[in-house]
Amino acid sequence: xxxxxxxxxxxxxxxxxxxxxxxxxxxxxxxxxxxxxxxxxxxxxxxxxxxxxxxxxxxxxxxxxxxxxxxxxxxxxxxxxxxxxxxxxxxxxxxxxxxxxxxxxxxxxxxxxxxxxxxxxxxxxxxxxxxxxxxxxxxxxxxxxxxxxxxxxxxxxxxxxxxxxxxxxxxxxxxxxxxxxxxxxxxxxxxxxxxxxxxxxxxxxxxxxxxxxxxxxxxxxxxxx
Amino acid sequence: xxxxxxxxxxxxxxxxxxxxxxxxxxxxxxxxxxxxxxxxxxxxxxxxxxxxxxxxxxxxxxxxxxxxxxxxxxxxxxxxxxxxxxxxxxxxxxxxxxxxxxxxxxxxxxxxxxxxxxxxxxxxxxxxxxxxxxxxxxxxxxxxxxxxxxxxxxxxxxxxxxxxxxxxxxxxxxxxxxxxxxxxxxxxxxxxxxxxxxxxxxxxxxxxxxxxxxxxxxxxxxxxxxxxxxxxxxxxxxxxxxxxxxxxxxxxxxxxxxxxxxxxxxxxxxxxxxxxxxxxxxxxxxxxxxxxxxxxxxxxxxxxxxxxxxxxxxxxxxxxxxxxxxxxxxxxxxxxxxxxxxxxxxxxxxxxxxxxxxxxxxxxxxxxxxxxxxxxxxxxxxxxxxxxxxxxxxxxxxxxxxxxxxxxxxxxxxxxxxxxxxxxxxxxxxxxxxxxxxxxxxxxxxxxxxxxxxxxxxxxxxxxxxxxxxxxxxxxxxxxxxxxxxxxxxxxxxxxxxxxxxxxxxxxxxxxxxxxxxxxxxxxxxxxxxxxxxxxxxxxxxxxxxxxxxxxxxxxxxxxxxxxxxxxxxxxxxxxxxxxxxxxxxxxxxxxxxxxxxxxx
Ligand SMILES: Nc1ncnc2c1ncn2[C@@H]1O[C@H](COP(=O)(O)OP(=O)(O)OP(=O)(O)O)[C@@H](O)[C@H]1O
Ligand code: SF4
Ligand SMILES: [Mg+2]
Numbered sequence: 001x002x003x004x005x006x007x008x009x010x011x012x013x014x015x016x017x018x019x020x021x022x023x024x025x026x027x028x029x030x031x032x033x034x035x036x037x038x039x040x041x042x043x044x045x046x047x048x049x050x051x052x053x054x055x056x057x058x059x060x061x062x063x064x065x066x067x068x069x070x071x072x073x074x075x076x077x078x079x080x081x082x083x084x085x086x087x088x089x090x091x092x093x094x095x096x097x098x099x100x101x102x103x104x105x106x107x108x109x110x111x112x113x114x115x116x117x118x119x120x121x122x123x124x125x126x127x128x129x130x131x132x133x134x135x136x137x138x139x140x141x142x143x144x145x146x147x148x149x150x151x152x153x154x155x156x157x158x159x160x161x162x163x164x165x166x167x168x169x170x171x172x173x174x175x176x177x178x179x180x181x182x183x184x185x186x187x188x189x190x191x192x193x194x195x196x197x198x199x200x201x202x203x204x205x206x207x208x209x210x211x212x213x214x215x216x217x218x219x220x221x222x223x224x225x
Numbered sequence: 226x227x228x229x230x231x232x233x234x235x236x237x238x239x240x241x242x243x244x245x246x247x248x249x250x251x252x253x254x255x256x257x258x259x260x261x262x263x264x265x266x267x268x269x270x271x272x273x274x275x276x277x278x279x280x281x282x283x284x285x286x287x288x289x290x291x292x293x294x295x296x297x298x299x300x301x302x303x304x305x306x307x308x309x310x311x312x313x314x315x316x317x318x319x320x321x322x323x324x325x326x327x328x329x330x331x332x333x334x335x336x337x338x339x340x341x342x343x344x345x346x347x348x349x350x351x352x353x354x355x356x357x358x359x360x361x362x363x364x365x366x367x368x369x370x371x372x373x374x375x376x377x378x379x380x381x382x383x384x385x386x387x388x389x390x391x392x393x394x395x396x397x398x399x400x401x402x403x404x405x406x407x408x409x410x411x412x413x414x415x416x417x418x419x420x421x422x423x424x425x426x427x428x429x430x431x432x433x434x435x436x437x438x439x440x441x442x443x444x445x446x447x448x449x450x451x452x453x454x455x456x457x458x459x460x461x462x463x464x465x466x467x468x469x470x471x472x473x474x475x476x477x478x479x480x481x482x483x484x485x486x487x488x489x490x491x492x493x494x495x496x497x498x499x500x501x502x503x504x505x506x507x508x509x510x511x512x513x514x515x516x517x518x519x520x521x522x523x524x525x526x527x528x529x530x531x532x533x534x535x536x537x538x539x540x541x542x543x544x545x546x547x548x549x550x551x552x553x554x555x556x557x558x559x560x561x562x563x564x565x566x567x568x569x570x571x572x573x574x575x576x577x578x579x580x581x582x583x584x585x586x587x588x589x590x591x592x593x594x595x596x597x598x599x600x601x602x603x604x605x606x607x608x609x610x611x612x613x614x615x616x617x618x619x620x621x622x623x624x625x626x627x628x629x630x631x632x633x634x635x636x637x638x639x640x641x642x643x644x645x646x647x648x649x650x651x652x653x654x655x656x657x658x659x660x661x662x663x664x665x666x667x668x669x670x671x672x673x674x675x676x677x678x679x680x681x682x683x684x685x686x687x688x689x690x691x692x693x694x695x696x697x698x699x700x701x702x703x704x705x706x707x708x709x710x711x712x713x714x715x716x717x718x719x720x721x722x723x724x725x726x727x728x729x730x731x732x733x734x735x736x737x738x739x740x741x742x743x744x745x746x747x748x749x750x751x752x753x754x755x756x757x758x759x760x761x762x763x764x765x766x767x768x769x770x771x772x773x774x775x776x777x778x779x780x781x782x783x784x785x786x787x788x789x790x791x792x793x794x795x796x797x798x799x800x801x802x803x804x805x806x807x808x809x810x811x812x813x814x815x816x817x818x819x820x821x822x823x824x825x826x
Contacts, residue, residue, distance in 0.1 A: 036661045049390050063394055070606070072387035076409040082388075086395035104780065115568075118553035126391070133395040148551035148718045153762045153776030160773075178764045182774065205766055219696070220766060221721040 001137060001169065006054035008041045015041035016052070017193035023137065026167035028159065030184025030201065032177055032216060038193040039173045040067065043141045046171060059169075063135035067142040069122035073114040079125050080110030086133030099128040104154055127155070131162075138162070138170045144179055156183050177220050181205045189213045234485030240478025247294040258288035270461035277467040280453060289450060290467040297446040298475070300361050301427040307365030308426070309419055312372025320380045321403060334377060337370035345370075346429060350438045357446075360439035364429040368422050375418060379411035382610070386410075417487045424479030431472040447472045513582065515539040516679050516712040517563065521576035524558045524567055524736075532558050532784035534736035537811070540680065540712040545703060547723030547744065548716045549759075550733030551781055556716045559733075560684045563714075564599050581679045595625050598673025600666070600683040607669045608657040614641070614668050615653025621675040633675075640671040644701055666698060674705060681705070684716045699726040720759050724748065729817075732756045735781055735792035738811055742818040752814055752825045755793050791823070799824045 001023050008016040016038045023029045033039050045052040047064045063086070066072035073082055083096045097107045103124040114122055123143060130138060140159070144152045160183055162168045174180045180187055180201070187204040189197040189212065197210040208214045252259075263283035270278045277286040318330035337345070350363030383389065389406050397405075433439035434448025435455070442449070447468040454465035512518045517540040524533040533555040540546045548556050561567045563578070565585060578585050580596055588596065601607055609617060618637035622628040628636070634653075641649035644667040657665055666686055673681055686698060699722070702713050717723050723730055724747040732740040732753065740753040751757050755777075762775045779796040782788070791797070794804040803823055814820040 035663055044390075047390070047394055049394075064391065066387040066391065068387065072391060074386075074388040074392075074406050074410070077405065081405075085392055085397055106780075106783075118557070121552060129391060129395070149720060149759055149762045150551050150777040153764070153774035156764070157773045157776070178766050178768065181766060182764045182768055182770055201770070217766070221719075221725045222765070 001056065001058035003042075003046065004055045004057070006042065006045055006052055006056070008038070008045050008050055008052045010041075014193055016045065018054075019190075019193075019195055021188055021195060021198065023169050023171060024186075026163060026169055027185045028163050028170045028172050028183055030180035030187045031171060031173045031190055032175065032180050032187060033190035034175060034216070037190045039190055040141055041193075042190070043139045043171065043173055046137070046139055060136045061133060062137045062139060063130040063133040064139040064141065065123075065127050065130045065143045067145065069126055072126045073122055075114055077113075078110065079105075079112050079114070079117070082114075082125060083110070083128045083132055085129060088134075095132065096128075099132050100125075102131060102158065103128045104151070124151075124155075135168065138168055139173070140170060141173045142175065143172075144174065145176070152179070159183050177205065177216055189216065231485070233481045237478050237481025237483075237485055240474060241482050244294065244298060244475050244478060247291060248298045249295075251291045251294045255288040255291045258285050259292040260284065268457070268461075271463045278461055278464040280464070286450070286454070286464055286467055289445065290447065290471050293446050293450055293468070294471065294475075296440070296444065297427065297430065297448070297472075300357060300430050300440075300446060301364075301423055304361045304364035304426040304430060305368060305419060305423045307361065308368025309372050309415070309422065311365065312369040312374075313376045313415065315369065315373035316376025317380060317403065317407075319377055320384055320407065321399060331377065334370060334373045338374050340370070342367035342370075342429075343432075346433065347436075347438060350433060355438060355441060357440045357444060360430055360433040363433060363438070364426050367429060368426060372415070372418065372422070376411065376415065379414060380407050383407045383410045414487075417483060419483075420486060421480055421483030424476045424483065427479065428472060428476045431468075512539045514541055515579070516542050516544075516581060517714065518577060518579040519559075519563070519575065520578075521574075522559065522562055522578060523574045524555070524562055525572045525574075526784075527570055528785060530783070530785040531787070532736050533562065534787065536733070536736065536738055538714075538731060538738065540714055542679075542710045542712055543706055544729065545699075545706055545713045545715055545727045547727035547730045548714060548733060549718060549720045549723050549730060551759075552718060553781060553784070554733040555736040555784070556718075556733055557684055560599070560682045560714065560716055563680075563682055564597055565593060566599075591625055594621075595676035596679045598670075598676070598678035598681045600669050600673055600681065600686045607672070608665065610657050613654055613656055614660070618653070618668070618672050618675055621672060625676055636675065637671075640674050641668065643674065643705075644668075644671045645697070646671070663698070667701070670698070670701065670705075677709065678711050681711055681713045682716070683713060685718070686715075695722055696726070720747070720756075721763055732759070735787050736784060737792065737821065738819075739793070739821045740819065741811070746818065750818065752818070752820045753822050754797050754799050754824070758796075791821075 003019060003021045006016055006019045007014065019042060021029065031039050031042070041050060043064065044050045046056055047062050080096050083099050084092050087095050096110055100107055100109065105121065105124050105128070109117065109121070117125070127143060144155055156179065159170065159172065163170060172180065172184055184201050187199065187201045188195050189204065189210065191212045197204060197208065197213050204213060205217065208217060261284060263279070266275065266279050266283040268279065268281055269275055275285050275287065277290065279285055280289070315330065315334055319327040322330060346363035346367040349366040350359040353359045353362045384407060389402060392402050392406055430439060430446065431448035431451060434446055435452045437452060440446045440449045450468035451465055451472070454468060458465050517538070519536065519538040522533055522536045523531060525531045536559060548559065550556055558567060562573045567573050580588065585593060615634060615637045618640060619630065619633035622633035622636055623630065638649045638653050641652055646652050646664060646667050652660065652664070660668060681702060683702065699715070702715065705711065706713050715723065715727055724744050727744045730742055730744050730747055731738055732755065734755050740751065740756045742750060748760065751760060758777045762777060764774055768774070777796050782792055790805040790808055794800040797804065801823065809821045809823045811819050811821040814825060
């Protein structure tokens with residue numbers, strides 16, 4: 001699929017400024033940038049959730065996993081009902097179980113309500129729900145920023161598994177360059193609504209061409225006292 | 226929702242219960258007395274026989290007031306239900322109609338809300354015919370716009386929620402989105418509003434009858450009795466007193482109860498536990514210097530779930546302590562317990578829970594509110610979307626310290642500047658949604674600084690923010706801590722951020738502390754197998770992309786399934802027989818470090 005000359009405006013503020021980005025079949029494109037750089041606005045436009053100008057071609061169903069696991073689940077619906085929302089004409093219960101299993105949640109959480117889950121558990125429910133919609137493109141907006149490192153690894157492995165097995169293309173958004181470098185084939189760097197650098201992951205991280213990319217690299221936290 | 230039985234709430238409930246009893250029993254008990262005509266006792270004032278006097282047919286007015294309760298309340302109920310039904314339908318139209326129709330519906334609601342309620346009521350009553358029916362429809366019409374506006378506002382806020390977006394993307398039909406997502410999430414405030422509207426309808430109907438637009442003889446409600454009595458008010462004022470008091474009492478009762486219910490709904494947590502801390506485990510010596518001193522803190526939920534298990538923790542003045550651990554390890558509940566915010570029906574017990582040297586159970590809400598500042602993961606939840614930032618901050622100082630509005634406002638702007646929010650004056654005049662995520666988080670921190678907190682508890686305040694903003698916010702917290710001598714408990718699942726920016730790190734697993742150490746030792750000095758595995762599973766810029774990321778196999782046991790031994794044993798590569806059956810205590814491991822592991826200590 002390809003995003004062409006996409007612009008998103010809120011009033012007289014331009015959140016996304018003339019972005020052109022290709023997401024090749026079966027590839028994960030990582031989008032990095034600081035908060036307010038327009039990553040989420042771009043994601044929402046691709047999902048048809050905000051008005052935009054420009055074009056998005058070559059994709060049918062887009063599903064999104066949201067950043068905030070506290071706001072993305074209906075507090076009055078059980079986990080099972082939430083995950084089942086996108087399931088069409090398949091055996092509901094076994095499908096819910098399969099989806100929960102994919103995101104490493106035990107089947108018994110299906111009967112629980114979001115308030116009974118911790119933040120990380122909720123986010124996994126949201127991922128399961130999106131996968132249930134059988135997406136042609138998955139937009140993942142900061143999906144690991146609320147996850148534990150011990151689980152983050154598994155989810156990132158899962159993300160790559162989905163790409164490898166299902167050929168599921170993905171727009172993977174994160175502020176964590178180390179994470180993006182690991183899952184993405186292509187990395188796009190966004191700054192003030194524009195793409196300042198796009199290239200193969202290793203290249204963008206190894207030989208950054210733009211000052212802003214270098215600044216982002218320097219900001220990656222390191223465990224050295 | 227937990228109702229706090231304050232004076233007004235009790236009074237409201239009692240009055241409403243009395244009114245209900247009156248509506249049921251009134252006509253049965255006093256029905257006959259109310260209709261008994263006595264030609265010898267026409268238009269009397271108060272007497273022993275007729276405490277409120279009699280009317281122009283000599284009927285006892287006290288009996289008539291008591292009997293009129295049923296009719297008055299029934300009419301009020303009918304008017305409220307009609308108004309609410311009409312209002313809710315009108316209010317949901319904008320979310321179901323296509324764009325054009327939606328705009329029309331919104332415009333209609335706006336126009337109706339602007340129209341004076343009484344005029345609307347009188348107009349409707351006159352058009353639909355004098356009498357009870359006209360009055361009910363009139364009051365219903367007066368109530369409807371308010372409900373429509375409320376429904377519309379509530380529905381709009383839910384319609385913008387991520388879960389509605391998700392449902393839309395999954396192709397869930399509009400109708401179903403309305404019935405499954407929108408209505409259930411707005412039902413509670415609407416029902417609460419009903420109670421208050423009922424009180425209003427009662428007053429309104431009495432007003433209509435009083436104006437002669439309502440109930441016509443021989444039927445009578447309180448308003449009608451008031452109307453009849455009013456002409457005699459200079460001669461025998463007591464005849465008007467009875468119905469007036471009844472209307473006022475009922476109106477006040479419903480309003481008080483509605484208010485109490487609304488408050489209870491807004492506060493979904495319970496502060497203090499009603500039972501004393503069960504068997505207080507010997508707490509040991511209190512740490513006199515610590516700002517926060519927690520000993521054997523346990524949080525349980527009914528059904529054997531114990532997410533926090535005998536946790537002990539101390540934070541010194543000027544210290545920034547990072548609390549890390551995986552999702553569900555009990556970090557947030559630990560924070561909630563410190564602030565007395567564990568959600569119902571959770572139970573908190575502890576050997577000691579001291580804030581600034583005093584037991585938190587002894588602190589008043591107000592003292593706790595000033596001594597402790599809590600910053601949560603979701604800054605939007607901490608800010609009221611309808612109010613300006615400056616006003617919300619000022620409110621804190623007004624409520625907690627009785628500051629004047631002007632002084633509180635100046636301090637609000639000052640604090641916004643202190644948290645490095647650019648243009649604090651302008652920001653203070655903006656609404657929360659006009660600020661970016663990082664700015665909102667700063668505003669929430671500024672809110673915590675309106676008082677003089679001894680302890681700042683920040684629960685994942687930076688999860689959704691990028692590293693640059695995380696750094697700024699942590700630096701800010703550090704500055705505050707250095708300036709005020711306060712302490713910070715910083716909760717995060719991001720061990721890298723915590724390791725870089727905190728003084729000391731406390732690692733939690735399955736409700737317990739498993740390791741405590743200075744942050745700069747984290748990379749090389751972490752001793753507990755869980756801490757070490759966590760650090761190993763952090764991807765960095767040199768991680769091999771061709772291999773699966775390291776993680777920790779298995780999952781953390783659920784809070785109702787923690788066994789007797791080391792909770793990490795099923796996932797630990799060093800586990801032995803002993804680990805499964807006996808739990809290792811947290812013991813010193815060199816200077817400044819404590820570890821709970823058999824194989825390490
Ligand atoms: N209201 C509740 N009722 C029942 N169980 C609850 C409730 N709140 C939390 N829990 C359970 O308590 C455990 C600890 O939850 P808590 O929110 O403290 O985790 P956490 O460490 O903050 O996790 P996260 O990093 O995901 O925010 C979880 O297993 C959760 O399911
Ligand atoms: S006590 Fe045993 S199971 Fe627990 S962490 Fe240490 S070695 Fe592993
Ligand atoms: Mg938490």
